[in-house]
């Protein structure tokens with residue numbers, strides 16, 4: 001049984017000319033125990049997909065099962081078994097972190113101690129006693145992660161989990177994801193931050209403009225996209241070997257002349273030695289060579305035509321800067337909670 005299965009899942013907001021197609025005909029299977037990265041630029045439809053899986057919004061067409069349960073009639077069974085770290089979550093400023101966890105554990109029928117959860121996300125007891133209104137963004141994000149873990153979920157859904165986290169926090173988050181995977185938890189990790197998805201995920205699905213463009217391992221994506229690494233060869237003289245001759249070498253996908261030398265793109269690492277050898281044989285004076293690894297940005301651009309300017313971010317998540325309430329979180333898991341009490 002797949003942990004997540006969607007068939008023709010489609011969501012349109014509005015009608016007629018005004019309609020926005022947030023998700024189009026999504027067929028997706030995520031295996032049990034898998035860490036699945038759901039990658040796409042801003043507005044691709046990632047949060048909409050998560051909202052559909054949790055029945056926070058209803059599909060225009062198609063259906064989905066989560067852990068074998070139908071997301072619509074069996075919504076409660078789904079939500080009981082899923083831990084969610086939503087994007088743009090709300091916390092109750094005057095309540096302590098510990099109080100949030102007590103509430104989350106109670107509502108998820110969990111039996112983990114709040115202190116254990118605090119420790120897992122790197123918040124100490126003192127932090128747990130403080131009102132969350134005093135928390136930094138990173139501390140709030142850690143608390144939200146702890147709340148997601150509070151019911152010992154079979155499936156963890158993380159929507160942009162690294163927002164506001166410093167590098168240490170990101171490492172903690174990644175360790176938690178790996179730890180959960182070792183315990184057999186399925187993790188659905190949605191992000192527009194490529195490096196973080198690649199660091200923890202077994203497979204990646206790329207969503208662009210509401211459509212699933214591809215699903216594969218990062219290595220598989222590299223091969224399919226042909227965005228190999230690049231060998232830059234500095235030469236003092238014109239090579240005897242022609243560009244066509246070099247391009248014909250197995251594993252080489254492109255050869256261009258540039259100011260700093262020859263740029264040879266390859267998908268098979270063995271090709272680079274053959275290229276240098278052929279150049280030397282053709283009496284080119286090779287002064288130096290350098291290898292530039294293809295980046296995940298290159299990979300993403302190959303599939304979506306996007307680039308960093310089109311909404312991909314690599315360091316901080318600007319949307320969390322002073323924009324805690326997205327206006328769409330009212331019916332999300334943290335939308336209702338403990339009364340605000342001073343502790």
Ligand SMILES: Nc1ncnc2c1ncn2[C@@H]1O[C@H](COP(=O)(O)OP(=O)(O)OP(=O)(O)O)[C@@H](O)[C@H]1O
Pocket residue numbers: 013014020021022040041042043044045046047048049087192
């Ligand atoms: N309630 C809504 N009403 C109208 N349009 C919506 C609504 N929610 C989402 N959309 C639109 O659907 C599209 C997909 O949005 P969604 O939030 O799912 O994208 P996303 O991939 O999660 O983006 P981000 O990375 O910015 O969070 C966008 O064009 C968005 O404007």
